[in-house]
Amino acid sequence: MLDERKLSVLRAIVEDYVTTREPVGSKALAERHSLGVSPATIRNDMALLEDEGYITQPHTSAGRVPTDTGYRLFVDRLATIKPLSAAERRAIGTFLEGAVDLDDIVLRTVRLLAQVTGQVAVVQYPSLTRSQVRHVEIVAMSPRRLMVVVISTTGRVEQRVLDVAVDLDDSTVAELRNRINEAVDGKLLSEMPEAAAAVAEAMPAEVRPAVAAILATMVESLAGEGEERVVLAGTANLALFGTDFPGSIQPVLEALEEHVILLRLLGEATAPSQVSVRIGHELPVEGLSSTSLVSSTYGATGVGHLGVIGPTRMDYPGTIGAVRAVAQYVGRILEESS
Amino acid sequence: MLDERKLSVLRAIVEDYVTTREPVGSKALAERHSLGVSPATIRNDMALLEDEGYITQPHTSAGRVPTDTGYRLFVDRLATIKPLSAAERRAIGTFLEGAVDLDDIVLRTVRLLAQVTGQVAVVQYPSLTRSQVRHVEIVAMSPRRLMVVVISTTGRVEQRVLDVAVDLDDSTVAELRNRINEAVDGKLLSEMPEAAAAVAEAMPAEVRPAVAAILATMVESLAGEGEERVVLAGTANLALFGTDFPGSIQPVLEALEEHVILLRLLGEATAPSQVSVRIGHELPVEGLSSTSLVSSTYGATGVGHLGVIGPTRMDYPGTIGAVRAVAQYVGRILEESS
């Protein structure tokens, strides 16, 4: 149905439209690309591509513009991902090396990504549920009030204060701390429930219910969804693409403020450790229907997600390359610092 | 120099311009406001107001528009702050009551403020340096690695892990913890340096240098500037005012991403527990030269700042009223929950 040449035409249309920002016509296409055929032939191909829904024309006497499905085909079958230049890679490396703690790593990453791609960057903090536990600290602040602090290998530190129904003396707390650390050290946080249950079993009967309650609260509050965080950068870049959005960038900005939604979108990305691209209406969010999301997991265990949001008319090969490279570097940095 | 009527004319110009978004002329002014004089007289007054720099005309045959100094005069001498309606106050109250923890309070506050004013809201987390210390916890994670956790009365919890040069046994740590808590309980974090010094004095000589070092690091890292945080909401509202900004909202968005700058601006506000207004070029930030910042401290000890950023052509009376009201409510909520 679509022979080689028609695909080349589609590729050429996408590439030209991305760079010129203007509907591209048959003549210009024949000139700029060496397709070996005349404009008239290209016109025929374009008519067919339009029938198939890959391109469309804004008005009768204008050139063609790719549709969402056109971009999809381009990304899936036509694009060859641009690897970053050596200089770019070096710049990324040195920029990220300088980070002093986790907050700094995330901040630097998101700014870097925004700057490299010239679009809006989104970085999720390393997810606790996929992190390994490095250390658990339990402190009795008063007889019935405990503070639990969990430190992950990615450097995140989370604490909770919780009240318990029975008095726990210092030695019990100390024992609990030791047992918990022994049980969970190096485990994923998502494996903590079982480990916690085993710990509760081993404790003296009279405190067992209390201990179980503590552990339950702890696991639940630490592994809960509420703990996921994202950071944005480069929203100002949206204003530069103002003309790419029908009407206004207002709905886009609104959607970006809903971090919960962003987290969901990032989480929906398909294959781990591979760059996922979601184009226009493929994103199940009203305000983002004229944007695309290029995202990836990072870290060995897919501990977090990062990505870039921009107009559907974006430089997919370049963006994919950048996202992939940054994700790799961040993963490496996180491992080194753990 | 400026008699009563000229001031009334200025007030009328500001009010009309804010609502209509269009340069206002002498005739329209005479019709819409009962100034008791003819358009010709108003024209004379306007010419004078223009000489004095309070208003300006975009082009020869257009109406007048207030300048930054015009708004300044309006805010200082002409505006009567709109108190919020009873219904609005109730809505604010109930919306904020539902918050479960500090993060939630801040998030709700910033969204509320953005929604009520229809502009960009900025809320600073309660500053640690102005918070009182509720509890300090020191935990030996390993012989030479301590974790210090400080909990403030505003509900903020901050922790640091630090390495020390000498081994500290458990009893020393316990003693240190007790002494520190005794010394700093209820004090402002900014008063901690002296308290810490006293504690160090009282410790056994052999650990004194180590203890002093610990305390210094602790105070410094907790009270450092890096710990201040701000949260934004309503950036999408900027797009609605797109026409108010010369060229693009891009520089504004850029400035808003620099949280350090926002913190500085909030901190520069003059009188505590009073609403501060900074108009256009009064803000020492390039990108914000066509915006105004209406801000206030909140909490009894002025523990944090919050504010609203919008185009210089904003409804100052309404915005000031909203900021004041929200600041009061947040202060109250924080006290209740402490």
Place this chain on the structure above:
DNA sequence: CTTGGCACTCAGTGCCAGGGAGTGCCAGCA
């Protein structure tokens, strides 16, 4: 000091014609 009158300026609008880019269709050719 205020007022009405008057001439002047100038942004904004509607209209129209011309240019240009692009398309679809068709007939001819390999």
Place this chain on the structure above:
DNA sequence: TGCTGGCACTCCCTGGCACTGAGTGCCAAG
């Protein structure tokens, strides 16, 4: 069957032009 050149057609965009209306500054009179 598929490619090509030619041709008529569509429609956006631009620039010129006249017109309108809001608004101003100035002046002479009350």
